[in-house]
Amino acid sequence: MTLAPAGPRMTGDGRRDANAALVLRTVLDHGPVTRGGVVRHSGLSAAAVSRQSAALIGTGLVRELPEPMAAGGVGRPSFPLDLHTGAVGGPVAGGVHIGVPASTFGLLDLRGRVLARRLFRHDGIGPGELPGAVGRALARFLAGATGTRPLLGVGAAVGGWVRPEDGVVVRHDALGWRNRPLGAELSRHLGVAVRLDNHARTVAQSEILFGAPSARRSLVHLFVGNVVDAAVGIAGVIHQGPGAAAGDVAHLPVPDSTAPCPCGRTGCLEATASDMALGRVAVRRGIVPEPSTALLVDAAAAGDRRADRLLRERARAVGRAAALLLDVLNPELVVVTEQSSVLNADYLEEIRGAAVDLSHVCDDPERIVGPHAGPAVLPVAAGTALLNPLFKDPLGTREGR
Numbered sequence: 001m002t003l004a005p006a007g008p009r010m011t012g013d014g015r016r017d018a019n020a021a022l023v024l025r026t027v028l029d030h031g032p033v034t035r036g037g038v039v040r041h042s043g044l045s046a047a048a049v050s051r052q053s054a055a056l057i058g059t060g061l062v063r064e065l066p067e068p069m070a071a072g073g074v075g076r077p078s079f080p081l082d083l084h085t086g087a088v089g090g091p092v093a094g095g096v097h098i099g100v101p102a103s104t105f106g107l108l109d110l111r112g113r114v115l116a117r118r119l120f121r122h123d124g125i126g127p128g129e130l131p132g133a134v135g136r137a138l139a140r141f142l143a144g145a146t147g148t149r150p151l152l153g154v155g156a157a158v159g160g161w162v163r164p165e166d167g168v169v170v171r172h173d174a175l176g177w178r179n180r181p182l183g184a185e186l187s188r189h190l191g192v193a194v195r196l197d198n199h200a201r202t203v204a205q206s207e208i209l210f211g212a213p214s215a216r217r218s219l220v221h222l223f224v225g226n227v228v229d230a231a232v233g234i235a236g237v238i239h240q241g242p243g244a245a246a247g248d249v250a251h252l253p254v255p256d257s258t259a260p261c262p263c264g265r266t267g268c269l270e271a272t273a274s275d276m277a278l279g280r281v282a283v284r285r286g287i288v289p290e291p292s293t294a295l296l297v298d299a300a301a302a303g304d305r306r307a308d309r310l311l312r313e314r315a316r317a318v319g320r321a322a323a324l325l326l327d328v329l330n331p332e333l334v335v336v337t338e339q340s341s342v343l344n345a346d347y348l349e350e351i352r353g354a355a356v357d358l359s360h361v362c363d364d365p366e367r368i369v370g371p372h373a374g375p376a377v378l379p380v381a382a383g384t385a386l387l388n389p390l391f392k393d394p395l396g397t398r399e400g401r
């Protein structure tokens, strides 16, 4: 007797869509790769690979390269497949990360590589006007950067509680947003589909798609910016939970911290370790003229011991949070997005040291890493909000796309 494979039974279009996604993912991982290589890596039949390759070439996501690869000795040489990342005709994804002081715009190819980016400061723009201002500036950026390449759409990433299914920001405390239909507002200005998600989840997703292989097995992503939040991915799937509310770690307790939190308590992680909290202390102590983590990293690099001490203190608070998450979830990988450690590896070492000291399950500092895209983490994450649903359903026939 043979057992049916686990999971929902795929018939008809469902199976076709799943096979197309598997072929696309295999080309992402192994391209340029021959159809025979796709058969070997994916476990699909030669007929299925041939059919889905043709369908994917039809969408413009995959192309056949003009130079044949030797077919291993005998037989006809075969033309390998790769994602269509060519400068002529290769589709691109727009992205916008909306932060508190500034937004980051990006344009990505299908491998999640940044082709163009721009910082858009929010100086003098109130939170109510922000979606309109960002939408107009992003439309100009995309018009210039995209050129003649087909634009697949735009991904948007923002902190706080975000509901991806209808593109609503349920709650963003730093911007004072409640139930804001941000996806629809941006889409109106851009004239293309906008996929919105929480930024911690989109970074996690970009690690799963484009980062280290272990990220696909299990990962926790901890985001420490003006907002502090997290995302959990198991077997390649990001957990959202009811109302897509998963990942709020802003109020994890930080021992010895007395920082007051808007929630009414003291010593919460976000109130202690966010960029805003760090900047306020740095300005008060006269270390930097304005609250900026980048300026603080510069000051430390120039020899200011107070700047270095402050950054190491923050790194240890971040490491403690990473230790808690390691103990609860035991992920293969903890990805930490925090500006000082992205700019200077010494602060990543400090985070790793604290995490390993305080964790009860992890004694390997290498399990704690920075984002694979380094300083381009935000534009890559934003574009991934669009690319991830596309990689899941490249033929665009499933519900929800």
Ligand SMILES: [Zn+2]
Pocket (backbone or CB within 6 Å): 250, 251, 261, 262, 263, 264, 265, 268, 271
């Ligand atoms: Zn709190």
